[in-house]
Amino acid sequence: MTRKSLIICVFFAILALLPVVSDDSYIRHVSIVALLYAIVVSGWNVSLGFGGVFNFAHLAFFAIAAYATGILTKTYGFPSWMGVPIGIIAAVIASLIVCLPVLRLKGIYVILVTFGFGQLCLQFVLNQRSLTGGNFGFVQIPPLRVFGYSFRSDQAMGYYYLALVGLILTVVLINWFRSSPFGWRVAALRENEDYAVSRGIALARVRLATFAFSAIFPGAAGAIYAQYVRAASPDMFGFSFLTIALSMLLLGGVATVWGPVVGALVFAILTEVMTPLGPGRYLVTAVLIVAILRFFPKGLAGIPDGLATWRARSRKIDPAKGHGPNV
Amino acid sequence: MEWIDQIGVAARAIFASGLVLSSLYVLIAAGLAIVWNTLGIFNFAHGAIMVIGAYVAWTISDPAALGWGMAAGVLIAVATAAVLGLVINRLLILPFLSQPNLVLITVMTTLSGAFFLENSALLIWGPRIKQLEKVVSGNVSIAGTAISGHEATIIVLAPLLMLGLWAFLRFTWVGSAVRAVAQNREFAELSGIRARAMYAVAFAISAGLAGFAGVMLGAIRFITPGLGSEPLIKAMIVVILGGLGSIPGTVVGAYLVGFGEAASTYFLGAYWTQAALFLVFIVILVIRPNGIMGRK
Numbered sequence: 001m002t003r004k005s006l007i008i009c010v011f012f013a014i015l016a017l018l019p020v021v022s023d024d025s026y027i028r029h030v031s032i033v034a035l036l037y038a039i040v041v042s043g044w045n046v047s048l049g050f051g052g053v054f055n056f057a058h059l060a061f062f063a064i065a066a067y068a069t070g071i072l073t074k075t076y077g078f079p080s081w082m083g084v085p086i087g088i089i090a091a092v093i094a095s096l097i098v099c100l101p102v103l104r105l106k107g108i109y110v111i112l113v114t115f116g117f118g119q120l121c122l123q124f125v126l127n128q129r130s131l132t133g134g135n136f137g138f139v140q141i142p143p144l145r146v147f148g149y150s151f152r153s154d155q156a157m158g159y160y161y162l163a164l165v166g167l168i169l170t171v172v173l174i175n176w177f178r179s180s181p182f183g184w185r186v187a188a189l190r191e192n193e194d195y196a197v198s199r200g201i202a203l204a205r206v207r208l209a210t211f212a213f214s215a216i217f218p219g220a221a222g223a224i225y226a227q228y229v230r231a232a233s234p235d236m237f238g239f240s241f242l243t244i245a246l247s248m249l250l251l252g253g254v255a256t257v258w259g260p261v262v263g264a265l266v267f268a269i270l271t272e273v274m275t276p277l278g279p280g281r282y283l284v285t286a287v288l289i290v291a292i293l294r295f296f297p298k299g300l301a302g303i304p305d306g307l308a309t310w311r312a313r314s315r316k317i318d319p320a321k322g323h324g325p326n327v
Numbered sequence: 328m329e330w331i332d333q334i335g336v337a338a339r340a341i342f343a344s345g346l347v348l349s350s351l352y353v354l355i356a357a358g359l360a361i362v363w364n365t366l367g368i369f370n371f372a373h374g375a376i377m378v379i380g381a382y383v384a385w386t387i388s389d390p391a392a393l394g395w396g397m398a399a400g401v402l403i404a405v406a407t408a409a410v411l412g413l414v415i416n417r418l419l420i421l422p423f424l425s426q427p428n429l430v431l432i433t434v435m436t437t438l439s440g441a442f443f444l445e446n447s448a449l450l451i452w453g454p455r456i457k458q459l460e461k462v463v464s465g466n467v468s469i470a471g472t473a474i475s476g477h478e479a480t481i482i483v484l485a486p487l488l489m490l491g492l493w494a495f496l497r498f499t500w501v502g503s504a505v506r507a508v509a510q511n512r513e514f515a516e517l518s519g520i521r522a523r524a525m526y527a528v529a530f531a532i533s534a535g536l537a538g539f540a541g542v543m544l545g546a547i548r549f550i551t552p553g554l555g556s557e558p559l560i561k562a563m564i565v566v567i568l569g570g571l572g573s574i575p576g577t578v579v580g581a582y583l584v585g586f587g588e589a590a591s592t593y594f595l596g597a598y599w600t601q602a603a604l605f606l607v608f609i610v611i612l613v614i615r616p617n618g619i620m621g622r623k
Contacts, residue, residue, distance in 0.1 A: 054431050101613040108369055108430050112567060113612050119560060120605035127598045239556070243442050246435060279446045286443035290436050294422055 012168060019160055028155045032228060034268030035163035036221045041248045041260040042170045043217025049255035050183065051210045052190030054111045057098045059245055060118035061091040061215045063236035065222025067125065067132060070141040070232045075131070080144045080227065087223025088216050094121075095215030099208050122237035137233035144227045151227070159228045166224065167261065170217055175257050177213065186210050240282075244271075247289045253301025262300055341589045347478045347547075349585025350485035353578055354540040355558055356565040357489060358533035360577040363566065365509040365529040368430060371437040372415055373537050373562070374555025375444035380408040380538030381545030381554060382448055385457050397460060401542050408538020409531040415440055416530040421523065445552040452552075459546040481543050488536070489578055495532075496574075505529055561588075564608045 018031060044058040065087030072078045072086050098117045102110050125132045132138050144151040144158065151158025177183045185206045188196040197203050226232050235241070244267070252263020274281035292299060298306070355373070362370050381404070386392045388400030419436040426432055461477035468474075496502040507515040508525040516522050544558060561584060569580030584604070591600040 054434070101609055104613060108434070109612055111369075111431070111434055112563065113609055116563075116605050116608050116612075120602060120609070123598070123602040123605060127602060239438070239442065243438060246438070250435070279449050282446040283443055283450075286439040286446070289439040290419060293432055293436060 012164075015164055015167075016161075019155075019157055023155050023157075025155045028157075028160060030268060030272050032156060032160050032163050033225075034265050035160070035167050036225050036228075037245065037248060037268060038261045038264035039163070039166050039170050039221040040218045041245050041252070041264045042167075042174055042257075043214045043221075044245060044249055045254065045256075045260045046174065046177065046186075046214035046217075047210055048249065049260075050178065050190065051186045051207075051214070053102065053207065053210065054107075055098070055102070055114050055211070055214070056111050056242065057094075057114035057117045058214070058218060059241045060121050060237055061094050062218035062222040062225070062241075063232065064094045064121060065091040065219040066226035066232035066236060067138060069223040069226045070138045071131065073142050073227075074138075074140065080142050081146050083144060083223040083227050084220050087221075087226070088219035091215040091219025091222065092212045095211040096208060099211040102211075103204050103207055118237050122234055125234050125237070132232075135234065137231050137235075139231045141226050141230045141232065143230060144224075156228065159224065162224055163221075166220055171257060171261065173216075178257060182206075182209065182213075243285065243289070247285055247292075249299075250289055250292045251299055253299030256301040259299055259301035266300065337593055341586065341593050343474050344592070345582075345586035345589030346482045347474065347585075348588055349582040350481045351540060351544060351558065352561055352565050352581035352585050353485045353489060354481075354536055354543070355562040356569070356577045356581050357492060357574065358536040358540075359562055359566050360569070360574055361492075361529050361536075362533045364574070365505055366420060366526055368420060368433040369437070370415070370533070371434060371559075372419070372440035372444060373533070374559030375441040375448075376408050376411055376415075376534050376537040377541030377544065377555040377558065378448050378550070378552055379411060379444055380404040380541030381459065381550045382452050382457070383407045383538075384542040384545060385459055385550060386452075388460065389457070400459075401539070404542050405535050405538045408541070409535040411444075412530040412534020412537075413527055415534070416527055420526070420530075441555075445555075448552040454551075456549040456551050457545075458549050459542065461546045477543075477546055488539075489574075492532070492536075493574065501525075501528060561604070564604055567608060568611055 015031075015035075019028065022028075040059070040062050044055070047053050047055040047058065068090035069083040069087045073080050073083055078086065098114055101113050105113060126134055128134075144162070149158065151162065177186075185196070185201050188199075188201055189203060189206060193203070248263040248267045249260050250263070251267055252261065253259030271281060271285075274284060277284065296302060355377070359370060359373055362368060362373075384397075384400040384404035387395050387403050388397045415437070419440050420433055423429055423432045423436065461475060463476035463480045465476040466473050467476050467479040494502075496506055504515070504520045505525045505528055507518070507520055508522045509529075512522050515525075540558070541555065544554065548554065562581075565580040565584045566577055567580075568583060569576030569578070587607075588600055588604065591603055595603065
């Protein structure tokens with residue numbers, strides 16, 4: 001067992017034992033939301049980080065999954081265990097719809113179209129009041145219940161483990177993705193699109209697959225979130241969710257498997273610590289994003305590498321100096 | 328001939344509200360276009376600058392606050408907005424200028440800037456909604472529809488400001504220098520133009536226009552920290568429609584979107600109009616990413 005996999009096992013063991021240590025409902029709530037954010041942001045990392053496609057509709061996939069789960073399980077009476085499959089299917093379909101126009105576009109236009117798509121969905125949600133609840137959001141979504149076990153019992157213990165299992169699956173899937181031929185194609189398109197296409201990579205097919213794959217994660221997380229808080233609100237299409245997710249991704253480090261996970265958890269804790277600041281914490285968030293972009297473009301994930309280079313450099317320099325402390 | 332009367336009524340209502348909307352969009356979108364033209368970036372904090380402009384004007388002019396009168400309010404709001412533009416340029420744009428993916432990074436930094444400004448507005452001025460007094464009181468009748476003097480002022484001022492902007496860019500040395508930097512930064516610098524100074528000029532003008540638009544909007548709608556986001560999105564549609572960076576295209580786009588929105592609000596209702604606008608926006612981007620009058 002390498003040191004890295006040991007750290008990973010310890011990390012998940014701590015997360016798995018957390019409910020045993022504490023059943024404080026506030027800590028439980030914060031940790032469930034943090035885990036779900038980690039899943040969403042990891043998914044965004046696939047299209048934005050590994051794929052280099054600036055898809056600003058990612059949080060819209062999350063919202064669409066939440067609404068789809070809510071509407072189908074409450075209004076149309078689907079069983080609650082189908083929530084996650086419904087969320088994933090809805091998010092993947094939405095991602096394919098967004099991806100079609102994006103195939104022809106580059107740079108700022110990708111941002112504008114994906115952003116416009118989110119706003120279009122928001123307007124649709126506000127319009128279809130009888131279906132979606134309009135401004136007030138879609139409330140009283142049936143909670144998840146399997147074989148008579150309610151996931152809400154024991155301070156939402158079920159949701160915590162569901163989210164944790166979701167996160168583990170996310171990490172496994174994205175780890176696979178990174179070193180699979182599919183992942184290489186995605187990275188090749190990011191690094192040099194013209195060259196990659198000329199070497200026979202089918203841009204449209206790979207990009208569609210990237211979007212669909214990245215949408216699985218917000219799909220699942222959106223469904224769990226909707227069943228957990230029992231509501232879907234139009235705010236989920238707004239700037240705040242987007243900004244928070246973006247800061248998590250940047251804080252953790254783009255295009256790494258662990259960056260978004262660590263970023264989401266650290267950021268969620270940070271936000272809770274900053275709660276006494278009120279709206280002031282958003283100011284800190286904004287400054288944080290710009291500071292990371294300016295000074296640590298690789299985020300937290302860049303720190304080990306940075307330390308390694310620094311150590312290597314200092315090792316090289318030390319003998320040159322000729323007189324260490326022990327000489 | 329009742330239906331002729333009905334068409335007349337519809338046309339007049341659409342004409343009046345379309346003119347007001349278009350004029351506002353011209354003011355907002357022109358600022359976006361100038362910055363896009365010179366720096367090649369999209370300023371997502373543009374709407375937040377409008378918000379700050381509106382709040383500053385309120386603080387200066389409202390009897391409940393300082394009460395120095397509307398003229399002082401407008402002037403100080405525009406000046407504050409311009410300074411704010413300079414600060415945004417210095418903190419959120421210039422440090423990243425040498426990065427290869429400048430466009431995408433500045434989307435993130437200006438989004439954060441907007442987030443910062445909107446929440447600052449919330450902290451400073453509180454969540455209570457405010458409204459500015461009309462810059463000009465009284466009513467004016469346009470083509471048989473009564474609109475407020477304030478709205479008439481916007482309708483008249485917007486084209487005049489655009490004309491002024493055009494003259495500035497066309498006939499003054501600084502204006503030419505701004506355009507030179509926009510066309511070819513390196514060559515402009517070789518001819519002794521300080522590119523960074525021209526960026527600052529472009530940003531100050533853009534933000535000043537945004538501040539002015541914010542003041543005008545603040546007297547029509549209520550001032551909230553989110554006041555700028557919906558008009559900003561409309562202005563984005565305008566700039567895309569007109570072709571990013573083309574000022575004449577932006578003006579045409581603004582009037583198209585303004586009248587289109589007015590007509591569709593009249594026939595389809597306010598809610599469907601928003602959805603229709605976004606659909607049109609996406610379709611245009613897909614069919615003609617360079618806009619109606621944009622260049623490659």
